[in-house]
Amino acid sequence: MSQALQKLIVGLTYPPALSLCLLVLAVGLLLLRYRRSAAAVFAAAVAWSALLSVPTASDWLRGRLEQQYPLVDEAALPYADAIVVLGGGVRYGWLDRPDVRPEDLQNSRLAAGARAWLAGRAPVVILSGGGENAGEGSDDSEARMMATAIERLGVPPSALLLEERSRNTRDNARYTAAIARTRQAHRILLVTSAIHMPRAIEQFQGEGIDVVAVPVPERARRVSWKDRWFPSRSALWRSGRAIKEFGGLLMIRIQN
Known part of the structure; x- marks a missing residue:
């Protein structure tokens, strides 16, 4: 196509x-x-x-x-060879907070990845996200911006691997799988939004990767009748x- x-x-x-x-x-x-x-x-x-x-x-x-992949507490996750966090935008408003903690950011993919790493579920975190200049070594790749943000949440640079070539979910799976194979990483904890998880799982499994879903909610608060029906x-x-x-x-x- x-x-x-x-x-x-x-x-x-x-x-x-x-x-x-x-x-x-x-x-x-x-x-x-x-x-x-x-x-x-x-x-x-x-x-x-x-x-x-x-x-x-x-x-x-x-x-x-x-609902296809229920939310899981990071402490209940199995051990894996790597945590993979897929990019989903680079606006991290919480970076301006003085004392931000991963537990405070329930709707953040990076925070979910950080919580899993801090819980000792895997030794490395692979951040997957390119950009308009993906594959050209650009300094403004999404993965590099993600790295700056997740370091703020307690994950050191020594635990990070960057995948900077991807432009879409298929690329995320293909290029991340290549990194995983070079490190003999057979099982990964895949972190992405709950709505994106079914498609991401299929793409990663298609690359022969054993995947455990770590979905991140994107729930909107519906308090009043107007919030629900207007x-x-x-x-x-x-x-x-x-x-x-x-x-x-x-x-x-x-x-x-």
């Missing part, structure tokens, strides 16, 4: 993008005098984004992925992430 087509498909996972395409199709059908078909497509376009903008619907959709941009974005993960899983299974 071409890179341009991949980008188009990923773009359509954001509900308003697909709704816009359906609206354009509805206009075309109306111009061709297929009024009933145009009305049906128009209704589908509006309903698609309207439904997925409701936080409760978004949480239900994401839950189908997140449509929001955040819910749309969260729905889009879930659809992207379902699409990625489908593509893996088709290719296999």
